[in-house]
Amino acid sequence: MIKIKLEELKKEHIPSIMEIESVSFGKYHWTEKSFLTEIDNKLSNYYVYKDETGKVISYCGFWNILGEGHITTFAVREGYKRNKIAEQMMLYIIEKAKALDIKWFTLEVRASNLPAINFYTKYGFETSGIREKYYQDNNEDALIMWTPDIQSDKFNVLIANNRKNIEALN
Numbered sequence: 001m002i003k004i005k006l007e008e009l010k011k012e013h014i015p016s017i018m019e020i021e022s023v024s025f026g027k028y029h030w031t032e033k034s035f036l037t038e039i040d041n042k043l044s045n046y047y048v049y050k051d052e053t054g055k056v057i058s059y060c061g062f063w064n065i066l067g068e069g070h071i072t073t074f075a076v077r078e079g080y081k082r083n084k085i086a087e088q089m090m091l092y093i094i095e096k097a098k099a100l101d102i103k104w105f106t107l108e109v110r111a112s113n114l115p116a117i118n119f120y121t122k123y124g125f126e127t128s129g130i131r132e133k134y135y136q137d138n139n140e141d142a143l144i145m146w147t148p149d150i151q152s153d154k155f156n157v158l159i160a161n162n163r164k165n166i167e168a169l170n
């Protein structure tokens with residue numbers, strides 16, 4: 001398994017992120033300007049993982065809105081998927097969020113995005129509603145997903161179990 005070390009998003013990461021964005025999210029992906037804005041956004045917490053050559057392999061981010069962690073993006077470069085990179089990033093941001101006293105995570109995900117839905121479900125997210133025709137490119141619905149209280153025993157048992165399984169792969 002590829003063991004990862006995250007760093008905070010910086011301007012220098014953005015060109016590589018754009019390579020991943022266009023492949024991961026299609027025509028309506030975020031622009032360089034969107035990421036630049038996030039660097040200056042006080043609510044933002046964005047992280048990047050680079051491989052040993054310095055190539056950006058993945059990134060994710062969330063906004064801390066009054067104690068709710070709104071996950072805005074999560075992506076892994078083609079060719080590096082299914083290596084537990086997203087899971088390790090999730091474990092990292094959960095710890096960051098707890099330290100910020102965040103109570104829940106939420107996000108929107110395309111209703112057809114089964115890899116992502118499976119991933120979030122594995123980390124305790126449940127569907128609480130649907131935003132109809134949320135995505136402009138194909139009018140696809142978004143599922144609105146929420147975790148339980150991330151400080152709760154129920155959530156912590158799930159996360160400890162997932163962490164143990166990841167550590168067992170090393």
Ligand SMILES: CC(C)(COP(=O)(O)OP(=O)(O)OC[C@H]1O[C@@H](n2cnc3c(N)ncnc32)[C@H](O)[C@@H]1OP(=O)(O)O)[C@@H](O)C(=O)NCCC(=O)NCCS
Pocket residue numbers: 024025073074075076077080081082083084085086087088107108109110113114115116118119120122
């Ligand atoms: C979703 C995504 C971030 C997962 O990244 P990843 O590093 O490949 O995922 P991991 O290896 O950590 O897998 C974690 C879990 O995700 C789920 N998963 C990941 N890829 C999957 C796939 N192709 N099919 C089904 N489930 C999948 C599984 O539950 C997996 O756990 P398992 O290995 O025990 O089955 C990645 O597929 C991606 O970048 N997708 C494009 C961008 C995107 O859709 N982001 C989400 C926007 S809301």
